[in-house]
Amino acid sequence: KRHLQSTVLAKHIRYEESVKSTQEIAQRLSYEHCPEGTLVIADEQTGGRGRLGRSWQSPKGSGIWMSLILRPDIPLQKSPQLTLLAAVSVAKAIYKTTGMQAEIKWPNDILLNGKKAVGILTELQAESDRIHAVIIGIGINVNVAETEFDPSLRDIATSLKIEGNEDVNRAKLVACIMEEMETLYHEYLQNGFGLIKLLWEGYAESIGKRIRVRTLHEQKEGIAKGITEEGVLLLEDDLGEIHHIYSADIEIPGT
Template sequence: MATTTRERLISLLSDTNEYKSGQKLSEVLGCSRTAVWKHIEELRKEGYIVEAVQKKGYRITTRPNNLIPGEIKHQLDTKKLGHEIHYEESVASTQEIAHQHALKGAPEGSIVIADEQTSGRGRLGRAWHSPKRSGVWMSVILRPNIPPQKAPQLTLLAAVSVVQGIEEVTGVDAQIKWPNDILIDGKKVVGILTELQAEADRVNSVIIGIGINVNTPIEAFPDDIATIATSLKIASGKEVERAYLVRAILEKMEKLYHLYLDHGFAPIKLLWEGSAASLGKRVRVRTITGELYGNAQGITEEGVLLVEDDEGTIHRVYSADIDIPRES
């Protein structure tokens, strides 16, 4: 994994049990002690608390809750995902930037991540509230050798990855609402948007956008979504380290992605159904042609939702909004 001098310095100073002398850092990083000092000052400006003790050296004692590449790559255990990171403080949409990088040949596993989106979007062009420094707004570029019609399966794979990452980092139980939402206690905490760059018979790239309300306080949600949205901090009662969450999700996603490429969708389908919020429940299905009420029975090998109506007819739902009425 290619790393910058700043990223290597963060890694070297992250062992809080050991100080690193300026001379040692200079030798390992291949730069002057003055350059080392300048890098440390820049880290302090970014919110790191770097302790300096005479005759011992430096160490990081407190890390900021940010999403700079050095924080994400620190202890990241993947072969591809997250090795190339394009970070911005504020963007219109990480999806738009990811599309541009994908067209220019960005390697598989590249991610675009931002501290704020000013024009974040979800399915059907809906706006996605993406306030500064409170969430994770990222897009992952994959280049699977699959036919275009199978690309929706990767939305479900990404959803399982996010649920597993959330559970590892926070211990909170999250559930998936078909096709692309993740809920905690019935409220939306994550949205996933999958888009293609493809030809008639082959996929050039799949771009998976993931928006997570991480540390968003309840008062920060607009009035129109305040009753249906939540964040990991609200659910867990504690602030969540965003870079740790991103690492966990990328690691889970890479493992599931290789499982998918090697064994197909069947193992992903089982994992998805194990975290599904709607299976066995009565749902309202809203499509461009009308509404359908019935019981969600499961998904097909293609990721299509199966809903049985009150007459016993099974409907295959390819694209729709799903509502799960709250139990009284």
């Protein structure tokens, strides 16, 4: 906490030893009108949630499992921009604290050497078109050992420690992420999404490449052209038609 320089974000921190999911706690605090920037952090999650209904392994003591509550005055459909803002902030903070160059896989997985080290899950509280809160859940495999991962994940998941061969101080990393987010959040509220989109595209691994997109019901292949102002992925299929991809898993065929 003493590392923190930010003025709004993480001014209020709720620390828990063990919870089902920090998203759940954050949702509740938000309904109780906690201040914007409240951060919920847990040492362990017993029912961590991932995107698309998946679970998120959150072993005790070795990761950063946290949820941040934001209350931006923006239209509902712009909320995915904040997920991208978070991804850029985390990638920057990882570079600053470890020197490792992370890549972002659309929409918001952060990869080290091609394996996933960070997942981000954004949940919304809204009434008709008004946002009550955007809850950004960030899970970072910091010092998770290979043996702590479920065997089914070992080929696709990694941690900062596995890739960098040394322990990373979790408190410092949290502080660094909050400072990066604070800067970008102010930039975003003042000047819009432009700079963040640019930064995001700089970290993105798949832009310009051929990708396969899987949603619940279908799959499509084509070239990832970039993202829109709203953070929606643009996919150009072989007939030259552009598809807007709102939510899916992407893969690079042949890998």
